[in-house]
Amino acid sequence: MQRYSFATIVTVKDDVPSATHLPFLIKQRDDKVVLLSHFAKANPQAVDMVDNLALVIFTEPHAYISPKHYEKVENVPTWNYLAVHAYGKCTLLDGEENKAALLKETIQFYEADYLKQWDSLADSFKKGMMKGIVAFEIVVDDLQAKKKLSQNRTTVEQRNIINQLKKSDDTNQRDTADYMSHLKP
Numbered sequence: 001m002q003r004y005s006f007a008t009i010v011t012v013k014d015d016v017p018s019a020t021h022l023p024f025l026i027k028q029r030d031d032k033v034v035l036l037s038h039f040a041k042a043n044p045q046a047v048d049m050v051d052n053l054a055l056v057i058f059t060e061p062h063a064y065i066s067p068k069h070y071e072k073v074e075n076v077p078t079w080n081y082l083a084v085h086a087y088g089k090c091t092l093l094d095g096e097e098n099k100a101a102l103l104k105e106t107i108q109f110y111e112a113d114y115l116k117q118w119d120s121l122a123d124s125f126k127k128g129m130m131k132g133i134v135a136f137e138i139v140v141d142d143l144q145a146k147k148k149l150s151q152n153r154t155t156v157e158q159r160n161i162i163n164q165l166k167k168s169d170d171t172n173q174r175d176t177a178d179y180m181s182h183l184k185p
Contacts, residue, residue, distance in 0.1 A: 001026045001033075001084050004060035005109075009037070011055075011090070013048040020045050024056065025105055033140040035086060036093070036102055038133040046134035049090040054138055058084040061175035063168075065150065069160040080149050080161075080176050087142040093135035096127065102135045149180045158183075 001007075005026060010019045020043060025036040035056055039046035062081035093102060103126075107115050118126070150158050158180060165177035 001058045001086070004058055004082075006060075007056050007058045009045070009049070009054055009056050011045055011049045011052055013052075018045045018048060023106065023110060024058075025102075025109055029139075033086065033143060035088070035138040035140060036105070036136070038099070038102060038106075038135045041132050041134050043134075046136075049136065050092055052090055053087060054090050056086045056088075056138065058086070061172040061179065063165055063170075063173040063176040065161055066164075069164060070157050071154060078148075078150075080180070081147070082149075082176075082179060083146045085142075085144040085146075086138070086140045087144075088138040088140040090136050090138055093137055096130060099130045099133060099135045100126070103130070103133075147179070149176070149183055151183060 001024075005024045006021065007024050008019050008021050010017055012018070020039060022037045022039070027034040027036065039049075059081065062079060065078045065080050067075035067077055093099065104115070104118070107118055150161050153161070162177045162180050165173040165180070168174055168177075
């Protein structure tokens, strides 16, 4: 989750699901996982999520798997992937101090070098920017993980797939190969 922290938050209002793609910070608080992020205030989901259950979907890495890697001709393409579904209740992080702390932590995580520039900006600018966001956290009460990494394939087929994915220019494919390499047969 921390490595692939750009995720999709899904909430439901009046039986209609809404989804927004957001960067998340993942924290450990006591024995709980806590997800922190912010919406643009103009996003209707920012209002709808308050005190409601949310699903946050982390998906990466993933890779198309061609049947050319298989020993038998009678096969079809598939997809290898890792995914984590985190469920929990959304709680607002109200107040300028909480928003400022979240933004500072977010900058520190995603681009620490920008923090110096952020700190040098006028307070009036930063306060104006913070008025345009809704900061929140989700204390995760259900965490589900799924991996499909060709575990059902033969050792030869797995090696073929890993070798092919490692040669790719696509980071996702190389990362998928790396995760596959760590599976125990």
